[in-house]
Amino acid sequence: DGGITQSPKYLFRKEGQNVTLSCEQNLNHDAMYWYRQDPGQGLRLIYYSQIVNDFQKGDIAEGYSVSREKKESFPLTVTSAQKNPTAFYLCASSILGQGDEQYFGPGTRLTVT
């Protein structure tokens, strides 16, 4: 089955710890994205990547980091510098770029206390 997987589904961390969220796709899509969703708000773009070993900051990149060493994988690290990390994190991919239809993984709900 082709698709996007994210793990884990739920993640709990103590304040001050870095945490890495996994995102893998086997759709052979070039572009991958990380969004954050907070209650009552639209999706906000954290980072995106259109090609291996290259990525760009989105609107809210501060306190986050990413890597794109393989086409299939785009992990997101939430660092201790992120002031309000508790949120629902969504990974997406599209064939070429942001103008294409984006398909989402199941999401990771991160709670930091």
Add this chain to the structure above:
Amino acid sequence: QKEVEQNSGPLSVPEGAIASLNCTYSDRGSQSFFWYRQYSGKSPELIMFIYSNGDKEDGRFTAQLNKASQYVSLLIRDSQPSDSATYLCAVNTDNDMRFGAGTRLTVKP
């Protein structure tokens, strides 16, 4: 700042009725438009996309685009309780995708 606006709802319709969801956008140059359905606690699922003015139909769903008035709408015919979800509008302008906050739809049996 490119903006995408949706009425947050909740929009409540009886089963079998037509649900009409609206979305306005600020950039007149926007090229492509998408509707996603998001069930509570789940990730968004793409329902429809539309690029040209007019209507695009897919089963019980119709997307309508009016670029002159800068709005895009989604009609759901014969609404079912399983259509109860939040519907997100997304607008692409020069490879910059923006999402609205969504409209919560409730279909009552």
